[in-house]
Amino acid sequence: MTWDQASAQCRSLGGHLVVVTSEEEQTYVHLFTSSHYDDSMKPVVCFWMDGKDEESENHWYWDWTGQPLEYTNWYPTEPSNTGDKENCLGTHKGGIWNDYPCYYKCHAICEKE
Numbered sequence: 001m002t003w004d005q006a007s008a009q010c011r012s013l014g015g016h017l018v019v020v021t022s023e024e025e026q027t028y029v030h031l032f033t034s035s036h037y038d039d040s041m042k043p044v045v046c047f048w049m050d051g052k053d054e055e056s057e058n059h060w061y062w063d064w065t066g067q068p069l070e071y072t073n074w075y076p077t078e079p080s081n082t083g084d085k086e087n088c089l090g091t092h093k094g095g096i097w098n099d100y101p102c103y104y105k106c107h108a109i110c111e112k113e
């Protein structure tokens with residue numbers, strides 16, 4: 001699913017893509033991503049989270065709350081904004097954060113209050 005599709009699916013279920021504002025929540029994301037496998041039993045490559053920097057480059061915010069990202073868990077070389085088109089937040093290996101093009105295909109981690 002693209003980021004927009006993933007976000008729409010979470011919202012249709014009464015929630016939103018996961019918002020991570022603490023180490024505890026990041027631990028949950030890590031456990032979630034490391035326990036989901038694709039058909040060949042490889043860890044699923046990426047999951048969407050609720051963050052974007054679509055409006056202004058490298059000004060990341062949570063789409064659900066509109067709040068800027070404070071806690072972050074970026075992979076050391078991320079966010080890379082590769083090709084000047086990576087504006088949506090997803091997980092890399094081990095649940096570490098990466099920015100991807102929003103049209104990239106990832107799974108969704110939904111959260112419901």
Ligand SMILES: [Ca+2]
Binds near residue numbers: 058088099
């Ligand atoms: Ca970007």
Ligand SMILES: [Ca+2]
Binds near residue numbers: 078079080081082086
């Ligand atoms: Ca990236």
